[in-house]
Structures are given as C-alpha cells and as structure tokens.
Amino acid sequence: MAQTVEFKQTGDLHPALADPATRTLNAGKLTGRWLNTDTETRGVAEITIAQEGGHFRVRVAGAGEGGPVNWPTARARVMANLEEEAGQRAVALAAVFDFGFMKVESYLRVNKGVLVIVAYHTFLDASGRSNYVNREFFHRAD
Amino acid sequence: MEYAQSRDLVRADDGPLDLSAFPGTWVNSNPETSGIARLLMTEENGRLTLQVYAVGPEGLIDWGRVDAEPFTATPASRAGTGFTCVYDFGFAETELQAMLLKGLMVLAQLHRFKDASGRMDYFVREYFALSHGRY
Numbered sequence: 555m556a557q558t559v560e561f562k563q564t565g566d567l568h569p570a571l572a573d574p575a576t577r578t579l580n581a582g583k584l585t586g587r588w589l590n591t592d593t594e595t596r597g598v599a600e601i602t603i604a605q606e607g608g609h610f611r612v613r614v615a616g617a618g619e620g621g622p623v624n625w626p627t628a629r630a631r632v633m634a635n636l637e638e639e640a641g642q643r644a645v646a647l648a649a650v651f652d653f654g655f656m657k658v659e660s661y662l663r664v665n666k667g668v669l670v671i672v673a674y675h676t677f678l679d680a681s682g683r684s685n686y687v688n689r690e691f692f693h694r695a696d
Numbered sequence: 697m698e699y700a701q702s703r704d705l706v707r708a709d710d711g712p713l714d715l716s717a718f719p720g721t722w723v724n725s726n727p728e729t730s731g732i733a734r735l736l737m738t739e740e741n742g743r744l745t746l747q748v749y750a751v752g753p754e755g756l757i758d759w760g761r762v763d764a765e766p767f768t769a770t771p772a773s774r775a776g777t778g779f780t781c782v783y784d785f786g787f788a789e790t791e792l793q794a795m796l797l798k799g800l801m802v803l804a805q806l807h808r809f810k811d812a813s814g815r816m817d818y819f820v821r822e823y824f825a826l827s828h829g830r831y
Contacts (some may be wrong), residue, residue, distance in 0.1 A: 559813045560787040562757055563750035566807070571815040586766055596702035616701030618809035625698055633741035633806060633819040646819035648806050650790075655698040659780070661793065661804055661819065672804065674780055674793060675704075681697055682708040683771035687795055 568636060576634045579643035584662065588692035590667045598671065598690055603647070603662070608632070612649045612662065624631055625651050625658075635663055644670075655679040670692065706772040715739045715767055715776045722801050722824035729796070731805065731820050734827075737764070746781055759783055764792075787811040800825060 561567055562619040570576045574587050590602045602613040615622035630647035646663040660673040669692040676685045699705050722735040731755055733744075736747040744766050748759040765780040778795045791806040801824040809815045 559815070560785070560811065561752070562759060562783075562785050562790070563732065565751060565818070565820060566788070566815070567753075568730070568818075570758065571818055572813070576816050592716070598701060608713060616699075617703075618699075619702055625700055631806075631808075631817060633817045635819045637820055648819075651700075653698070653700055655721065656700060656704075657714070658700070659793070661806065663821075672793065674778070675771070676765075677771070679698065682710045683706065683764070684708060684713070684768040684773055686771050686773065687767040687793075688703075688769070689795065696723065 563649065570636055571634060576636075577608065578645070579601075579634065581610075581632075583644050584610070584647065584669070587695040590695055591691045595690065597688060598692075600695070601662070601669065601671065601692055603630075610647055612647065615653065626653065630662070632670045641655045645647075655681075704771055706770070708772050709774075709810065711764055711774055712742055713774050713776050715742070715744055715766055716797055718744060718764075718766075718779070721827040723827050725800075725823040725825055729822060731822060732803065732824075733808075735801075735824060744776075744779060746779070748792075749782070759785075787813075 585605050587605050599615045599617045604611050610632050612628045614625040628649035628651050629633045630649040633646045635644050635646040648661050651658040657676045658673050662670055672689045674687050677683045719739050720736045726734055732750050734749050736767045738745050744764040745761050747761040749756045762781050764779040764781040766776040769777045780793045783790045789808045793804040795802045803822050805820040808817045
C-alpha cells in the first residue's frame with residue numbers, strides 16, 4: 555500500500571485492508587445459530603448471525619426468568635480480523651443493542667470454532683446498577 | 697426492574713467505583729506489534745484517563761489523552777475491571793474496549809476509516825501487562 559494515506563499506527567497500512575477479498579474473508583465461520591457453552595448461563599443463551607449481502611444481522615436471546623428474552627436485532631459492522639490466533643484470518647463483528655433502559659456494545663469473533671462475544675453493558679436508567687463487561691463462549695447448534 | 701438477561705436482576709448500591717486496578721503503564725506483550733506499544737492510565741477523583749503510544753514506521757506515535765469509561769464485572773460490583781474509550785483522528789476513529797483478566801489487559805481495538813482510502817475497518821486484540829518497574 556502506498557504510504558500516501560494517513561495512519562496512526564503501522565497496522566493501518568496493512569495491504570489486506572485495501573483488498574476487496576478481505577471484506578468477506580471466512581465470513582461463513584460466523585454465520586449460523588450458536589448456543590452458550592454454559593448451559594446454566596444467566597446471560598446470553600443463544601446468538602444467531604445471518605449474512606445479508608455485505609451486511610450481518612445479529613439476534614440474541616438472553617436467559618430470562620420465565621424463558622428467553624429476545625434482544626433487539628442489531629445490524630453489525632464488519633471488520634477485518636487479520637491477526638486472530640494461529641493465523642486464522644477472518645472477519646469480526648461489532649454490534650450495538652439498544653434497549654432504551656440499557657445499551658450493549660459488543661464485538662464477536664470466532665476462535666478455533668468457538669464464537670466469543672465480549673459485551674459492554676451501560677445502564678441508562680436510575681437503577682444504580684454498575685455498567686459491566688462480560689465475555690461468553692458459544693458452540694454451533696448444528 | 698427492566699432486564700435483558702437474568703444476570704441483570706440485582707439490587708445495586710450506589711457508590712464510587714474502585715479504579716485501583718488501572719493506573720500505570722501497560723506494555724504490549726508482543727514486542728513485534730504493529731499496533732499499540734503501551735498505554736498510560738491515570739485516575740484522579742474518580743476520572744479515568746488513557747494515553748496511547750502506537751508503533752509507527754519511524755517510531756512511536758502519541759495518540760494523546762482521552763477519558764475512559766470504566767466497567768465492572770457484574771451489575772452489582774463496584775470494582776473496575778474494564779473500560780472503553782474513543783479516539784477520533786478525523787480520517788479514522790478507534791474504539792478501545794478493555795477487560796482485565798488475572799492481571800492481564802485484553803484490549804480490543806475497533807478501527808474505522810472515515811477517509812476515501814478504501815481501507816476496510818479492522819479489529820485487533822492484544823495483551824498488555826502492567827509495568828511494575830521493580831527490576
């Protein structure tokens with residue numbers, strides 16, 4: 555990549571970032587239905603990721619007191635993930651879920667067949683609950 | 697109380713967060729990184745700030761200082777174990793999202809380009825350890 559572009563770190567100059575093939579790199583590794591590896595989770599029970607053209611939609615079901623709690627569907631931002639462990643080049647997703655009383659900003663990636671979600675929960679109500687971060691792991695349902 | 701998952705159904709007490717786990721210089725565990733070399737974190741009167749030094753072709757690049765938003769491990773906890781912040785460079789914007797795990801900082805970087813360079817947004821995850829300066 556010619557160094558006429560602006561950058562803030564050397565990683566901004568990686569040639570793969572300008573390669574159109576990078577936009578769909580191993581995208582199939584993320585799509586599908588995923589179940590939490592912890593069957594007793596009190597967090598996210600399952601995640602479904604679907605690719606619609608160049609976009610991804612993320613649907614989440616939280617573990618609720620009386621059954622699953624469906625989160626608002628998020629349209630995810632796709633990012634190149636060029637430095638995943640063991641040379642696993644793929645894409646990663648950034649998804650934001652807006653509940654009104656709470657906002658969840660998350661990133662999702664696949665590492666050796668396991669979907670990992672790291673989610674930052676910000677409470678916007680007056681409940682006094684702390685904003686918190688959580689990481690959970692998922693395996694394919696099918 | 698509204699909730700999105702059972703974990704959020706807790707009674708919480710208001711009070712200051714414990715941010716003692718953050719201050720110091722955090723150094724990338726990968727000496728060959730093409731990203732962030734080190735972070736300097738400070739806390740003053742409950743305000744957490746961050747200064748990033750990233751690797752450039754001709755040496756370190758100082759990204760400047762920004763405020764960081766702290767996060768705990770559960771909605772009932774008051775101990776800070778993560779943070780997020782945003783750097784806006786004009787031509788790009790970077791969100792940093794961190795978690796502390798057993799003394800290690802796992803830092804996710806979400807880079808978004810706003811210029812016409814055609815570069816794809818990209819994600820990086822790196823590990824940082826707190827420099828203790830003892831030896």
